[in-house]
Every structure is written in C-alpha cells, then in structure tokens.
Amino acid sequence: MADNSGFGLENDGDLLTLGRRIRHHRTARGLTLEQLGEAVGTAPSLLSMVENGRREPRLSLLQHVATVLDVSVTDLLADEPPSRRAALEIDLDRAQRGPLFASLGLPAVKASQKLPLPVLENLVGLHTELARRASEAIATPEEARRANTELRLERQARNNYYPEIEALAEDMTRKAGYTIGALTHRSVARMAEQLGFTILHVDDLPHSTRTVTDLRHGRIYLPPASIPGGHGLRSLALQALAHRVLGHERPRSYAEFLRQRVEITYFAACCLIPQSAAVEFLDRRKREKDLAVEDFRDAFGVTHEAAAQRFTNLATEHLGIPLHFLRVGDDGALFRGYANDGLPLPADVTGAIEGQMVCRRWAVREAFTRRDRAQESYQYTDTPAGTFWCSTQTGTTTNGQFSLAVGVPFASAKWFRGRDTAVRRQSTCPDESCCRRPAATAAAHWEDVSWPSARMHQHVLSALPTGAFPGVDATEVYAFLDKHAPSD
Numbered sequence: 001m002a003d004n005s006g007f008g009l010e011n012d013g014d015l016l017t018l019g020r021r022i023r024h025h026r027t028a029r030g031l032t033l034e035q036l037g038e039a040v041g042t043a044p045s046l047l048s049m050v051e052n053g054r055r056e057p058r059l060s061l062l063q064h065v066a067t068v069l070d071v072s073v074t075d076l077l078a079d080e081p082p083s084r085r086a087a088l089e090i091d092l093d094r095a096q097r098g099p100l101f102a103s104l105g106l107p108a109v110k111a112s113q114k115l116p117l118p119v120l121e122n123l124v125g126l127h128t129e130l131a132r133r134a135s136e137a138i139a140t141p142e143e144a145r146r147a148n149t150e151l152r153l154e155r156q157a158r159n160n161y162y163p164e165i166e167a168l169a170e171d172m173t174r175k176a177g178y179t180i181g182a183l184t185h186r187s188v189a190r191m192a193e194q195l196g197f198t199i200l201h202v203d204d205l206p207h208s209t210r211t212v213t214d215l216r217h218g219r220i221y222l223p224p225a226s227i228p229g230g231h232g233l234r235s236l237a238l239q240a241l242a243h244r245v246l247g248h249e250r251p252r253s254y255a256e257f258l259r260q261r262v263e264i265t266y267f268a269a270c271c272l273i274p275q276s277a278a279v280e281f282l283d284r285r286k287r288e289k290d291l292a293v294e295d296f297r298d299a300f301g302v303t304h305e306a307a308a309q310r311f312t313n314l315a316t317e318h319l320g321i322p323l324h325f326l327r328v329g330d331d332g333a334l335f336r337g338y339a340n341d342g343l344p345l346p347a348d349v350t351g352a353i354e355g356q357m358v359c360r361r362w363a364v365r366e367a368f369t370r371r372d373r374a375q376e377s378y379q380y381t382d383t384p385a386g387t388f389w390c391s392t393q394t395g396t397t398t399n400g401q402f403s404l405a406v407g408v409p410f411a412s413a414k415w416f417r418g419r420d421t422a423v424r425r426q427s428t429c430p431d432e433s434c435c436r437r438p439a440a441t442a443a444a445h446w447e448d449v450s451w452p453s454a455r456m457h458q459h460v461l462s463a464l465p466t467g468a469f470p471g472v473d474a475t476e477v478y479a480f481l482d483k484h485a486p487s488d
Contacts, residue, residue, distance in 0.1 A: 042061060095127035160338060172194060183274070208477075234272060282315070286415050319415075333356065334354065379392070379423045381407075383429075
C-alpha cells in the first residue's frame with residue numbers, strides 16, 4: 001500500500017529547499033507544472049504550492065515526482081539549494097515570512113524565475129541588512145548585564161563622581177533660588193522654566209512611560225502626586241529635564257540607553273541634594289564623628305535609598321571615605337550594588353552582580369532577622385577581604401521586602417554613628433561552605449526524598465525591547481500627545 005502520510009520536514013526552510021530542488025529538476029527537463037502534474041496525477045496548483053514551500057507533499061507523491069524527473073527521493077530531500085539563484089529565492093521567501101517583514105506592512109515580492117537576478121540579489125541583501133540592524137538593536141539579558149557591568153566598573157573607577165553633571169546641577173538649582181535644605185517643587189518648576197518647559201500633572205500617562213516630554217509645546221507631563229510633598233515627582237521632573245540639559249539624542253543601542261538612564265538619575269540626585277550644601281553638611285558631621293545616612297536623608301527630604309546612593313557620589317571624592325552600597329531583596333538577591341572599598345561583590349562569570357546571592361552573614365541580609373526595623377541597624381562583618389562596618393535600613397514595596405546597606409572598611413567606621421555596635425559576624429563567601437551548603441545532617445535526611453520546584457523568572461528568557469526608546473509604546477504616547485497638546 002502506498003504511504004500517503006507526510007514525512008515530517010522540520011521547518012519552512014526545509015520545505016522551501018525541497019520545493020526549489022523539485023523546480024530545478026523539472027525545468028532542467030523542460031517540463032511545465034501542467035505536464036508534471038499530468039505525469040504524476042496531481043493538480044498543477046498543488047505542485048505549485050509544493051515548489052513554493054507552502055505545502056508538504058505526501059511521500060507517495062514525492063516518489064512519483066522523483067520517478068518522473070529521473071532522480072532519487074534522497075536527491076530531492078538534500079539540504080543544499082540546487083543553485084545560487086535557488087538559494088537567493090529561498091532567502092527572500094524566508095525573509096518575507098518573518099515577523100520583521102510583516103511589521104513593515106509591505107507587499108511581498110514573488111521570488112519567481114521572472115525576477116531578474118540583480119533585483120533578487122538586492123532584495124536579499126536589503127533584508128539581510130534589516131535583520132542585522134534589528135538584531136543589533138535588541139538587547140538580550142546577557143547583553144544588558146554586560147552593559148550594566150561596564151557602567152558599574154566605570155563608576156567605580158571614578159569614585160561614582162561626575163563633576164561636569166555636578167556643576168550643571170549646582171548652577172541650575174542656584175539660579176532657581178535654592179539655598180539650603182530640601183529642593184522645593186517650586187524650585188523644580190523654575191528650573192523647567194529656565195529650559196522653556198511647563199510641568200503638568202495628568203492621570204492618563206501611557207502605561208509604558210514614567211514621564212512624557214512634548215518638545216514642540218514645551219510641556220513635561222507627570223503623574224499626579226500620590227504622596228504630597230514626596231520627592232518622587234521632583235525626581236521624575238528633573239530626570240526629564242536632564243535629557244535636555246545633558247544634550248541627549250535618541251539612544252542607538254541598549255548600552256547607550258542605560259548610560260543615559262544613569263546620567264539623568266545622577267543629575268536628578270545632584271539637584272535634590274546639591275553638592276555644596278551636601279558637602280557642607282557631611283563635612284560637619286564627619287568632624288563630629290556622627291555621619292548617618294538617615295540624617296542625610298532627612299536633611300534633604302528624600303528617600304533613604306536616594307540619600308544612600310547620593311552619599312556614594314560624595315563620600316570618596318569630598319570626604320576621602322571609600323565605601324559600598326547594596327540593595328538586596330528579601331530572597332537575598334542583589335538588586336543594585338556599588339563598591340570602591342574592596343568589598344568583593346558576588347558576580348557571575350561575566351562580572352555582572354545583578355541577581356547574585358549575597359552572603360547570609362552580611363549586614364544587608366542579617367537586617368531581615370532583626371525585630372526592630374524602624375531605624376538603621378549596625379554591624380561589623382569579617383570577610384576574606386577585611387572587616388567592614390555597615391549601616392542597614394529595611395523597607396517594603398509591593399514586590400516584597402528589601403534592605404539597603406552603606407558600608408565602609410573598618411578604619412573608616414570611626415566617622416559614623418553606630419560604630420560602637422557589638423554586633424559582629426564572620427563571612428567566608430564566596431566559599432560555599434560559608435552559608436550556601438546545607439548542614440550535612442539536613443542533606444543526608446532530605447537530599448534523596450525531596451524535590452523543590454524553583455520559581456521561574458520569565459524575564460530572564462526575554463530579549464529587551466527594541467526601538468529608539470526601549471520599552472515605550474510609541475502609538476500610545478503619540479495618542480496621548482494628540483489628546484493633551486494645545487492647538488498648533
């Protein structure tokens with residue numbers, strides 16, 4: 001009995017190659033589709049679909065075709081195209097069936113024998129270049145981690161200090177009337193006016209954006225205040241202004257996008273905690289041996305994390321204190337980190353620290369075990385790289401708990417409040433026997449009779465968004481601007 005089933009070609013590329021090989025042998029023997037169809041007892045339209053890779057033939061039909069064309073079935077199923085032209089036709093068909101071409105909204109060009117070879121070569125070349133550029137624009141998680149690592153190492157080399165941005169921010173805040181203490185919302189509005197912008201609060205910002213700037217009409221759209229007087233809206237407005245102050249252009253890669261994000265965040269921090277006032281405050285507290293992130297936070301009306309990160313900008317450059325900063329989730333994973341004091345941050349083989357597990361003995365994780373979390377807690381930790389003192393504060397978000405730590409080498413602890421703590425831990429990480437290996441008795445009891453199911457973080461499998469502004473839905477943004485913009 002004849003086998004009427006398909007034979008399981010793996011993908012469209014295999015079907016395209018098979019179809020072109022059938023066409024090549026048919027035309028070499030001077031047969032039309034009608035003649036071949038009559039010889040094998042099949043409609044020419046079906047053979048046309050097979051030759052164009054749009055239909056998988058039954059094995060029995062393929063055997064009949066091979067017999068009529070005087071070739072073997074194995075020859076028809078060979079992997080390589082029968083000619084250079086056939087290879088180009090296959091490449092064009094593949095490109096026009098892909099999502100990149102579909103997104104262009106253009107009509108497909110039929111890769112027929114009537115298409116001149118130079119035109120075919122040009123079309124394939126253009127599709128290849130489009131695919132190359134799209135691939136270059138997209139950032140895989142690994143590429144993003146490498147870009148983050150490069151930025152972190154650059155910041156470490158310069159003590160996380162950018163004097164040019166400091167000077168720009170200092171000048172703008174002073175011109176807006178800032179003198180001392182917290183930067184007011186009115187001062188931020190004046191800074192926007194210096195650049196020709198008006199700040200407006202709306203409740204329908206596109207979901208993919210934090211702010212939207214209308215360059216044509218000089219408007220910066222922000223969400224409504226969720227916490228009156230909070231520093232969040234000031235920071236968002238300042239970051240939007242920073243793109244203009246720093247002369248940013250549309251980012252050409254994800255690495256450039258990340259660099260711009262670092263720079264606008266730094267500019268906003270410089271404005272919220274201006275250098276001159278901040279250094280004066282910190283220098284006075286250092287002389288008094290009473291440095292504390294919580295006081296720095298309260299003096300300038302920002303969050304603990306903002307104060308801690310701003311402290312890393314100024315401590316080494318102006319106070320001569322090397323230090324580290326960590327933000328860790330309640331699962332122990334490192335979310336953000338910086339160190340120029342020799343603390344060995346956990347890192348993967350690429351040097352990236354994001355998502356790496358922090359030692360259970362470090363203060364930033366020990367803080368989760370403390371009952372009183374209203375204020376900073378203090379701890380000394382002995383490590384293979386030396387002894388470090390840390391000040392830690394915990395917090396909670398919709399995604400769970402987190403902790404923030406600012407720490408310094410033992411010799412610099414003398415400048416900080418909490419240096420007299422008696423809490424001391426010992427860490428030998430990255431040696432896994434420190435805190436990552438279970439007790440031998442527990443392993444013997446459970447290893448062969450347990451099967452935990454790991455939580456999967458789907459984002460690690462996803463490429464990061466492409467486009468001039470990664471992650472932004474342009475259609476939604478332009479509809480928003482049409483709705484809110486004044487009449488031209």
